[in-house]
Amino acid sequence: MAKLSNANRVKIQEQKPDLRIVKDKKTKPYSDIDLNNWKEYSHIKTDTWWEFASRDNSHGHSNEYHGNYIPQIAQQLYERFTKKGDIVLDLFLGSGTSAIEALNMGRRCIGVELKPEQVDIVKNKFSSKELVTDVNLICCDSASIDVKDKIQARLDVMREEKAQFLMLHPPYDDIIKFSDRKEDLSNCSSTQEFYELFKQVAQNGYDMLEEGRFAALIIGDKYANGEIVPLGADCAAKMREIGFKMKAVIVKNMEGNERAKGKTANLWRYRALNGGFYIFKHEYIYIFQKS
Ligand SMILES: C[S@@+](CC[C@H](N)C(=O)[O-])C[C@H]1O[C@@H](n2cnc3c(N)ncnc32)[C@H](O)[C@@H]1O
Incomplete structure (x- = not known):
């Protein structure tokens, strides 16, 4: 034996x-x-190139929110880096992809989102029982100090000291503007301010995460003033400054989550040839560990 x-x-x-x-x-x-x-x-990916033909729109997911990530990312990360019953903390909840998939996979979720109207939309995706036992939604600025007390109160109700996985899918600076609120990371006056607010959010996430557990940062780069702005590498550097150990840089194809690019593909091709740049077909999933 x-x-x-x-x-x-x-x-x-x-x-x-x-x-x-x-x-x-x-x-x-x-x-x-x-x-x-x-x-x-x-079915579990262990290499750094992730390609998905299309978005999974089953089991509660939909493509109604411009800028949501595809659920297959959560499926891969939860199975690899969480156990059944664990709590996923998402500090940019948006349309609730992290929470929906947490429930689908027997995990729980605390989600923070700045826009109250968006929190209400996500609330409607769950039963009142689920909203007590499995999913806790907080309407708050994730860069604020207050958010930690609010998360802690929800963790107490869920009988956990810390979260077991951290999901960060911030706005890609100003590429999609989510609101006019001054706290909104998509509404910063400069990319420098975006980095500073992102670092505050990441620090809050670090503080609320259990030792030895994992975090994912989903982000893409952007072009501005004729040059590339490496949002991914710069935000990953902020995570490392905070104390996260970087475990992986995954490159994911973007076709699955793009809308409407098809019609303007030729125009983008002309612009690329004219401007000396390349059209983005990828975004990143950075994996970190708190250790
Ligand atoms: C890229 S989206 C996240 C989408 C989400 N992962 C999904 O699948 O639906 C970023 C979200 O962050 C929210 N946000 C921006 N600034 C914030 C802040 N300071 N605190 C909390 N949420 C914020 C935006 O309103 C937006 O919904």
């Missing part, structure tokens, strides 16, 4: 009529993936 003393081994006992089978499961503290059966997880 295999040894059961290793802390990373969980003993699972299956009761059968006259038979008790003891199975060994080898897992990391942050995941339910059974490393003893690692060949069964061929």
Whole structure:
């Protein structure tokens, strides 16, 4: 019989009529993936190029919010970096992709979003019971100091000290303007201000995350004044300044979440040839660990 003393081994006992089978499961503290059966997880991506033909619009998801991420990203990250029952903290909740997928996968979610009307829309996607036990929505500025007390109060209700995964999908500076509010990261007076506010949000996320757990930053770059502005690399640098360890830089194709580019593709091609630049076909998913 295999040894059961290793802390990373969980003993699972299956009761059968006259038979008790003891199975060994080898897992990391942050995941339910059974490393003893690692060949069964061929759907889990382990390389740095992620290509999705189209958005998954099933199981509560839709493409109604301009700027939402595709649910397959959450599916990959939750299975790899969370366990059933864990709490995902999303500090830019938007249309609630992180929360919907958390419930679909037996996880829980605390989501913070600046726009009250957007929080109301997301609330309607869940039952009143789910809004108590599994999903907690907070309307607040994620860069503020107050947000941490509000998150802590929800964690207390959910009987957790900290969140177990941090999802950050900020506005890509001013590429899509989400509101006119001065706290809105898409409404900053300069890219420098955007970086400063982003760092405050990331610091709040770091403080509310459990030691040893993971964070994802989904972001793309932009062009301004004839040059590229590397929002991804610059925001990732802020995460490292805070103390996150950078684990991966994933490049993801953007076709799946783009709307309407098809009609203007030729125009963009002309502009690229004329301006000496290349049309973005990708965005990034940076993975970090708090350690
Ligand atoms: C790129 S979207 C996130 C979309 C989301 N991941 C989804 O799938 O629907 C960024 C969101 O951040 C929100 N936001 C901007 N500044 C914020 C702030 N200071 N605090 C909280 N939310 C903010 C915007 O209103 C917007 O909904």
